[in-house]
Amino acid sequence: xxxxxxxxxxxxxxxxxxxxxxxxxxxxxxxxxxxxxxxxxxxxxxxxxxxxxxxxxxxxxxxxxxxxxxxxxxxxxxxxxxxxxxxxxxxxxxxxxxxxxxxxxxxxxxxxxxxxxxxxxxxxxxxxxxxxxxxxxxxxxxxxxxxxxxxxxxxxxxxxxxxxxxxxxxxxxxxxxxxxxxxxxxxxxxxxxxxxxxxxxxxxxxxxxxxxxxxxxxxxxxxxxxxxxxxxxxxxxxxxxxxxxxxxxxxxxxxxxxxxxxxxxxxxxxxxxxxxxxxxxxxxxxxxxxxxxxxxxxxxxxxxxxxxxxxxxxxxxxxxxxxxxxxxxxxx
Numbered sequence: 001x002x003x004x005x006x007x008x009x010x011x012x013x014x015x016x017x018x019x020x021x022x023x024x025x026x027x028x029x030x031x032x033x034x035x036x037x038x039x040x041x042x043x044x045x046x047x048x049x050x051x052x053x054x055x056x057x058x059x060x061x062x063x064x065x066x067x068x069x070x071x072x073x074x075x076x077x078x079x080x081x082x083x084x085x086x087x088x089x090x091x092x093x094x095x096x097x098x099x100x101x102x103x104x105x106x107x108x109x110x111x112x113x114x115x116x117x118x119x120x121x122x123x124x125x126x127x128x129x130x131x132x133x134x135x136x137x138x139x140x141x142x143x144x145x146x147x148x149x150x151x152x153x154x155x156x157x158x159x160x161x162x163x164x165x166x167x168x169x170x171x172x173x174x175x176x177x178x179x180x181x182x183x184x185x186x187x188x189x190x191x192x193x194x195x196x197x198x199x200x201x202x203x204x205x206x207x208x209x210x211x212x213x214x215x216x217x218x219x220x221x222x223x224x225x226x227x228x229x230x231x232x233x234x235x236x237x238x239x240x241x242x243x244x245x246x247x248x249x250x251x252x253x254x255x256x257x258x259x260x261x262x263x264x265x266x267x268x269x270x271x272x273x274x275x276x277x278x279x280x281x282x283x284x285x286x287x288x289x290x291x292x293x294x295x296x297x298x299x300x301x302x303x304x305x306x307x308x309x310x311x312x313x314x315x316x317x318x319x320x321x322x323x324x325x326x327x328x329x330x331x332x
Contacts, residue, residue: 023074024050026105030295031131032303033110035062040167043228043300046103046110046131048072048079057081059101061114063298065244065251069101078104087119095119108133134305137292141275147331148208154200154311154325155180162201165315166301169196172315180322182221182315197299199227199312206330209271209311212323215246217263219318222250225273226309227301229293231280233320235263247282250297255280255287266323274330276305 033044045060057072059081069081081101086094097119103112110131115124154162157178165171172184172195184195204226213233215221221233229249236245237260243251246260247269259282261267270281272290280288296303299314313322 023078024055027074027079027103027110030134031110032134032295032305033060033112033129033131034303035129036127038062041299041301043296043303044129044131045295045303047295048103055079059083060251060296060298065298066295075102076104078102089119103131132303134295137294138275138277140290140292141277143272143274143279143290146206146272146274149329149331151326151328152202154202154327155323160198163198164201165196166199166312167196169194169316171196173198178323180313180325182313182318182320184315184318195316197224197312197315199224199301199310201310203227203308203310204327204329205308206274206332207272208328208330209269209273209326210328211269211325212266213269214266214321215263216319219263219320220314221317221320222299222314223269223271224297224300224310224312224314225271225278226305227312228296228303228305228309229273229278230297230299230314231269231271231278233314236260237262247280247287249278249280249288249291249293252294252297253278253288253291255282256289257285257287259283259285259287 028048028050031046033046035042035044044062047058049056055072057069058066059069060066069083072079072081082098084096084098087097088094097117099116101112101114103110112129114127117124159175160173170193172182174181186193215233215235217235219235222230223233224230232244232246232248232250234246239245241254241258243254245255247255261283267283272279276293277290278288278293279290
């Protein structure tokens with residue numbers, strides 16, 4: 001009996017890795033996530049891949065950057081992902097809090113649960129989400145053959161005509177003499193005012209977008225293409241190259257060269273989005289050259305990359321000015 005039990009146990013151990021590995025083909029890939037709506041957006045992103053026998057996973061949860069999870073492993077009919085972060089208590093002590101995700105594939109769709117413990121250990125916040133597998137990167141477009149329609153001036157010289165604040169937030173935006181200014185003034189007392197981002201009423205597919213921007217010292221904004229992909233606007237003059245710097249596709253594509261000017265100067269953007277590929281020319285220098293976009297960025301209005309969307313300008317971070325905003329749509 002003991003020998004039989006040992007044989008069965010050995011067979012089970014041999015079968016378990018094969019069973020686990022069989023889950024990977026259905027799970028690997030990039031996923032456009034739909035998260036519980038938070039009053040602003042419901043967009044997220046996840047990538048699951050296997051390299052050299054190990055599983056690597058990155059996730060975007062609403063805003064911020066795409067970040068790698070600490071551990072990912074196949075379990076039951078799906079996968080468990082964990083990320084551990086230090087959180088400060090009211091007494092300024094640090095506690096490690098581990099958030100975990102359980103994901104599986106049902107009828108070709110990713111379904112998941114996110115469980116985030118409360119820092120005091122009194123319970124958890126739980127969220128359910130779904131995901132749609134993104135197709136492979138499309139072929140690199142030949143920009144010399146792209147046909148354009150008539151340019152559209154998006155900015156009225158003295159009003160916000162054609163634009164609206166996103167969500168139920170304070171409006172820090174105004175237009176005067178052809179300059180669009182965001183001035184999110186905070187009161188001296190402790191109460192914080194949440195200012196809104198600004199979007200076009202019109203929506204667009206592929207296009208070329210030209211504009212000028214002036215970012216004061218230590219301030220931050222962003223230009224969202226179709227409301228999905230953020231081109232960073234940031235006072236990063238003199239900093240090392242990073243995907244969070246001026247002109248980068250936020251948290252995804254690092255500028256090839258540093259082309260930003262010092263804070264307080266007007267700077268020019270020439271941005272082309274065609275077939276999920278982006279080109280960014282900052283102050284006359286190509287810093288992103290027709291590179292594929294592999295998913296939404298933090299703060300996206302949607303994770304659906306296959307429908308028209310607005311141009312939206314980030315106004316909840318800091319002071320910024322824009323002018324001469326001209327969009328020329330691609331004609332198909």
